[in-house]
Amino acid sequence: MRERVKIVAGYLAGFALLFLVWHLAAVFVVKSALFPSPIPVFVRAQWLIEENILQEQVWASLRRILQGFALGTALGIPIGLAIGSFKPVRVLLEPWTEFFRFIPAVAMITVAVIWFGIGEESKIFLIAYTTIFVIIISTAAGVGAVERNKIRAAQALGASRFQVFALVALPATVPFILTGMRLAMANSFVTIVAAELIASNDGLGKMLWDARLFMEINDIFVALVALGLLGFATDRCFRLAIRAFAGRYNPTM
Amino acid sequence: MALVSLEVVGKTYRGRSGAYEAVRDFSLELAEGEFFCLLGTSGCGKTTVLNMLAGFEAPTAGRITLDGRPVSKPAAERGVVFQGTDSLYDWLNARDNIAFGLRLAGVGRAERRAVAERFLALVGLAGAGDKHPAELSGGMKQRIQIARALANNPRMLLMDEPFGALDAMTRNILQAELTRIWQEARKTVLFITHDIEEACALATRIGVMKRGPGGTLKTVVPVDLPFPRDRTSDAFMAIFRHVHAAIREEIVAV
Numbered sequence: 001m002r003e004r005v006k007i008v009a010g011y012l013a014g015f016a017l018l019f020l021v022w023h024l025a026a027v028f029v030v031k032s033a034l035f036p037s038p039i040p041v042f043v044r045a046q047w048l049i050e051e052n053i054l055q056e057q058v059w060a061s062l063r064r065i066l067q068g069f070a071l072g073t074a075l076g077i078p079i080g081l082a083i084g085s086f087k088p089v090r091v092l093l094e095p096w097t098e099f100f101r102f103i104p105a106v107a108m109i110t111v112a113v114i115w116f117g118i119g120e121e122s123k124i125f126l127i128a129y130t131t132i133f134v135i136i137i138s139t140a141a142g143v144g145a146v147e148r149n150k151i152r153a154a155q156a157l158g159a160s161r162f163q164v165f166a167l168v169a170l171p172a173t174v175p176f177i178l179t180g181m182r183l184a185m186a187n188s189f190v191t192i193v194a195a196e197l198i199a200s201n202d203g204l205g206k207m208l209w210d211a212r213l214f215m216e217i218n219d220i221f222v223a224l225v226a227l228g229l230l231g232f233a234t235d236r237c238f239r240l241a242i243r244a245f246a247g248r249y250n251p252t253m
Numbered sequence: 254m255a256l257v258s259l260e261v262v263g264k265t266y267r268g269r270s271g272a273y274e275a276v277r278d279f280s281l282e283l284a285e286g287e288f289f290c291l292l293g294t295s296g297c298g299k300t301t302v303l304n305m306l307a308g309f310e311a312p313t314a315g316r317i318t319l320d321g322r323p324v325s326k327p328a329a330e331r332g333v334v335f336q337g338t339d340s341l342y343d344w345l346n347a348r349d350n351i352a353f354g355l356r357l358a359g360v361g362r363a364e365r366r367a368v369a370e371r372f373l374a375l376v377g378l379a380g381a382g383d384k385h386p387a388e389l390s391g392g393m394k395q396r397i398q399i400a401r402a403l404a405n406n407p408r409m410l411l412m413d414e415p416f417g418a419l420d421a422m423t424r425n426i427l428q429a430e431l432t433r434i435w436q437e438a439r440k441t442v443l444f445i446t447h448d449i450e451e452a453c454a455l456a457t458r459i460g461v462m463k464r465g466p467g468g469t470l471k472t473v474v475p476v477d478l479p480f481p482r483d484r485t486s487d488a489f490m491a492i493f494r495h496v497h498a499a500i501r502e503e504i505v506a507v
Contacts, residue, residue, distance in 0.1 A: 149340035152309055157354035157405050158329030167357070171344045 036218055041225065044218035058226055061196065061203040064120065065188045068127020073181060076132040080139025080180075081173070085165060090140070097136055105130035105191040109198055118199040123192065130191040134184040135177070142176025143169055174245055182238040189231050255282035256320065256441050257306070257409065263314030264301050275301045277467035279315070281460060283409070288435055288442045290456035292449065292496065294503050298468030299445045303413050306443065307333050319408060329354060332402030334412040338394040341386040347373065347397050348382035354405030372400040375434060392423040399434065409441040416451065428454050432480050449500060453493050454482050461496060464503040472499055 019038045026037035048054040083090045083097070105126045112129075116122035146169050154168045196205020204223045211219035264276040276298040283289050293299045304310040306317060308327040317324040319331065327333075342350055349356075351372050352365035360368075373379050376396040386394055395415050402410055416424040428451060435442055435455075446452050452459045459474045474496055478488055 147339040149335045149337060150342065152307070152327065153333065153335065153340040153401075154353070154357070155309070155327035156307055156329070156331060156333040156411075157357055157401070159357050163357055167353075168342070171342070174344070 034217060036221060038221075041218050041221040045222045045225070048219075048222060054222065054226065057202060057204050057207045057223070058230065061192050061205065062230065064123040064203065065127055065185075065192050067120075068124040068129075069131050069181075069185065069188050071124065072128035072131025072184065073135050075128070076135025076180075077139055077177060079132075080136040080177075081143060081170070083136065084140035084143025084173070085169065097133055100129075101133045101137070105187070106194045109195050112195070113199045118201065122199065123195050123203075126191050126195050127188045130187045131184040134187060135180045138176050138180025138183070139173060142173035142180075145176065146172040175242065178238065178242045178245060182235065182242070185234055185238060186231070189227065193227065254321070256285045257281075257283040257443075258318045259302070259306070259315065260317075261315040262302070262305060262312045262317060264298070264305060264310065265313045274467045275465060276305075276312075276469065278469050281470060281473075283441055283443065285441055286439055287457045288444065288455055290444045290446055290452035290459045291462065292446055292452045292459055292500060293462030293468065294464050294500065295447060296465045296468075297462040297503070298465050299447075299462055300413055301468075303333075303411050303443060303445050307331055307411050329358070329405050330408040332405055332407035332410045334395070334398045334402050334410065334415045336414040336417050338386065338391060338398070338418075341394055341397060341401075343386050346383050346385050347378065347389065350386070350397055351382075351400045351404050353401060358405075368404050369400075372404040375403070375437065376400040377430060390423075391419050392427055395419065395427060396430070399431070403434070403438055403440070407440070409443065412442060412444045414445050414447070417446070417448075424451070429481060431455060432482075436480065449493060449496050450484065453489060453496060454484060459496055461499045462503075471503070474499070 023037045023039070026035050045054060079093070083093050108126060108129055109122075112122040112125050116125055150168050150172060151164055154164050159167065192203065193205040193208070196203035197209050198205075200206045204227055207223045208220055211217070211223065259279055259281045262276060262279045263274070266273045266275060279298075279302060281289075291299045291302060301310065305312050306324065308324055308331065311325070324331070342353065345353065348366065348369040352360075352369040355365045355368060369382060370379070373382050376399055378393060378396055378400070381389070381393065386397070389397065398415065399410075399412075416427050419427065432455060444452075444455060453476060456476050459476060461471045461474065462468050463471045474492065476492055478486075478492070482489055
C-alpha cells in the first residue's frame, strides 16, 4: 500500500514537472502566440469541460477505439492460436499476416472511407485492422514459446491433445496476448487520430483539425493533452491487468 | 516377469547434417519396485533412453514394453520428473500443479485437494500448497515435480537428472528424501544421472553406459546395501570404486 502511494506521488510529481517545463519553455524560451503556456490551455480545457464539449470528443474517440479494439482482439486471438498450434494453418496464413502487417492502417483510411463512409464503421474497421495483426503475431509467438517440458509433463500425466492446448498452451500464452493487446492499444491511438483528422464529424482528431482551421491554438493543446492522459490511463489499466493475470506467477511482467 | 523391458532398442536421428546414432542395441529389464540408476557421461544417450521409455520419442529399432504392452506414446502410467523446473505450471500454485494429473482425469475438486495435500506432506512441503513456482526455491520445485508425478499414481517413475541443477547441499538432502519417498511410495524408478556418488546412494542397480554416439549399456552393477546408506562405509566405497573404474574408461577414451 505504501508502495502504491509512492508510485502515485511519483507520477503526480512527474506530471507537475512536465507542465512546469512546458510553462517555462513557453514563457521564457519560445515566447510565441503559437506555443501557449499550460495556463491558458487549462483555462480553455475547463471551459470545454463545463460546456461538455471535451467529454464528447474524448468519448467519441475512446468508444471507437474500444469497439474496434474488442473486435480486433476477439478475431485475432483465435487466429493467432490456430497459427501457433498448427503448422499448415501457419503456412497458409503467414502470407496474409506478413502482407497486411506492412500496409499501415493509416494507408487503409482511404479505402475504409470509400467502403464504410465517414461514420463509425470506417473507424471501427481501421482500429480492428490495426489491432488484429499485432494480436495474431504475439499470440502465435506465445503458443510457439511454450516450453517443451510443460507439454511433455502434461502428456506424461495423461493429457489429451485438447487438454494440452486448453490447460497448458493457452494459459502459458496469456501474458503474450496481454502484451500484444498493450502494443495494439498504442497503435489504435495513432490510427484513430489519423482517421479522425481526415474523415470524421467528431472525436479528438477532428477537434485537432478544426482547431488548426480556425487557429484555436489552445484547443489543439487541449486535444494533445487529452490524448496523452487518455493513453497514459489506458496503458496503466493494461499494466494492472497484466500484473493481475500474469505478474502473480511471473514477477518479470 | 519384468515390469519394463527394452529389447535391442536403438535411436538414430536423421537431420540435415546426416544421421546420428544416439543409442544402439540397448537392452534392459526392470523388475517391479527396483530403483535403477542409468549412469553415463554427457552425450551417451541416457536421456534418449528415458525419452523413449516415456514415449516422447519413438525408437528407430527394437521394442519397449511395460507390463508386456508396447510403449508408443506418453501415458499416465509412466510419470516423468524433468531436469529443469520449466515443466511446472507457473500459473498454478503448488497444490494445483501436484493435482494436475488428477484434473486431467476428471477427479473432483475436493479429492484433488486431499490428494495434493497428502503428496505435499510426502515431499516435505506441507503448508506450501498456496505458493506459486516463482516463489519456491530450486529444490522445492523439484519436490513439487516429484509429488506431481507420484500423485498421478503411475506404474513407474522416470527421473531425468532431477537434482543436476541443484547445489551440493540441497542435492544431498533431496537424495535422502527421495530414498524415503521411494520406500513409502513403492514405485519402480529409472533415474538418469552422471553423478557416480548419487547413483551409489540411490540405486538398487546401476547401469553404466558406454559413451556416445551409439550409446549402449556397458555393465550393470547391483548395489546390495541397506538404506539409508553410509557414504563413508567400506562397502559403499568399494561399489563407488567399481562404478568409477567402469565410467572412467569412457571418459579417458575421449
